[in-house]
Structures are given as structure tokens and as C-alpha cells.
Amino acid sequence: MTTPPLPLPDDAELLRLDHQICFSLHAASRAFGGVYRSALKDLSLTYPQYLAMMVLWEHGPQPVKAIGERLRLDFGTLSPLLKRLESAGLLRRERSAEDERSVTVRLTEEGEALRERALSVPRRIAEAAGMPLDDIITLRGLLERLTDNLDAAQHGRSR
Template sequence: MSDTYLRLDRQICFSLNAASRAFGSVYRVLLKDLGLTYPQYLVMLVLWEDGELPVKRLGERLRLDSGTLSPLLKRLEANGLVRRERSARDERSVNVALTEEGAALKERAAEVPRRIAAATGFDLAEIDDLRARLNQLTEALDAAALLQDA
């Protein structure tokens, strides 16, 4: 194997990390007016889409463990955007729901995806293709990780 493959500019992980950091910079500016961090924005996206959810399901959707998700939810709750309540059916389960203020924030957030799309310089077909390819990559890496764990 050639040393060429050990060059930083040949590492897909580095390219993905750099793109992620660049996205984070753009999101930081766009979300500032909403009073959200990027991870908080992701939580709100899921709740706007799905409505009330158990914390476990929310974590699955976001690919976050409870140790990462709990502080996010505490901050969102302290800001009056969500409420957490024990499930009436299963006291071990905690449900997360939007408050009126959290639901109303959706309207103000509607411009964020359009502005992100514009920042990429890609047209919608290119964005859709990139998202599909990244989803394929994620599935392949998840499957490879499962095989390595076995």
C-alpha cells in the first residue's frame, strides 16, 4: 500500500470532519437568533416532526446516548422550550414534549434550512444526492462496526 493513502488530504474522515465543522460555523450564526445550539436545534427538529417522544426514542433518532442528551434537554427545559415528564404507563420512561414557546419557535426556524442550502452552493438535487450518499455511508459504517464487534 502506498504512503499516498496515509496523506491527510486522502482521508475521508478528515473531509467529513472538516465539512461538519464548517457546517457548525454556519449553523452557529443562523441559530444564534433562535437561542439554540446546533445539538439543541436537532432535538427541536425531531420534536417538531414527531411530537412528544420518550427520551430513549429521541436519543435513537439523534444517535445520542442519554449522557449527551440529558444536558441538552435540561437546557431546553430551562429555556422554556420543552417539558420532561415521567410516563404514566412506565415510570422508568421520561417523555419529552414541546411547550407552546417551543412549538412557536418552529416558524422562526423555517428559514434555517433554506439559508443552509444557499450556503452550500449546491442545488437541491445535489443536496439530496449528497444526503443519500452520506446515509449510505453511515449504514455501511454501522454494519462494519457491528461485524467488528462480533
């Protein structure tokens, strides 16, 4: 027996904060931020720095532009973040010999070694989420689909 779909609330009801998926995502993101702050404290990384390090651990040396695209960060946000990681001795930024406008980022030995210390972070976050792995995988898939749909809508493409 299938459950009939719920009727859509009227426009005034839809305007309520607790009906906004964007607010639910915002609240979840802030909650994740608190858990990540605790999990990353021993690594002396912020969450955005951790994301940049994960890109480099996974893909090796990358142009700044590629890191920004992967993380959905603009140059003005990414550049100071990378500068702080470089000051901490975790990476080096080098101008390309072929194109001086391009800067490649590569991990130092210390940055590579930090990966080992970070291995426990994903499990700590999953544990804090308190959800079965199947639910986490399903949710991630739904969020990826939502992101793709919103990107398409922003750029005038239908899905």
C-alpha cells in the same frame, strides 16, 4: 466513452490526511457548525438543541430514548441538552405513569411557536452550501448509504 477507474494509491499515499474521507467529513461538519451557529443565533439554540427540537416538531412527544436513537446521542449527552431546553421554556420532560424509568419530552407552546421562526434555517444552510439542490440530495443519499455501511461494518454485518 467511459473513463477508466483511477488506480489506488499505495499504502503510504493513502495515509495522507488529504486522502481521508473521515477528515473531509470532519472539516465539512466543522464548517457547517459555523454556518449553523450564525443561523441559529436568533433562535438562541445550539446545533444539537436544534436537532432535538426538529425531532419534536416532526414527531411530537417522544421518549428520551427515541430522541437519543434518532439523533445518535447517548443519554449522558442528551439529558443535559434537554434540561437546558426545558430551562429555556421550550419543552417539558415528564415521567411516564406506566414506567417511571421512561421520560417523555413534549414541546411547550413556546417551543411549538419557535418552529415558525426556524422555517428559514434550512434554506439559509442550503444557500451557504452553494450547491444545486440536486447535488445536495445526491450527497445526502451518499452519506446515508455510507452511514449504513459503517454501522454494518461496526456490528460485523456485511452490506
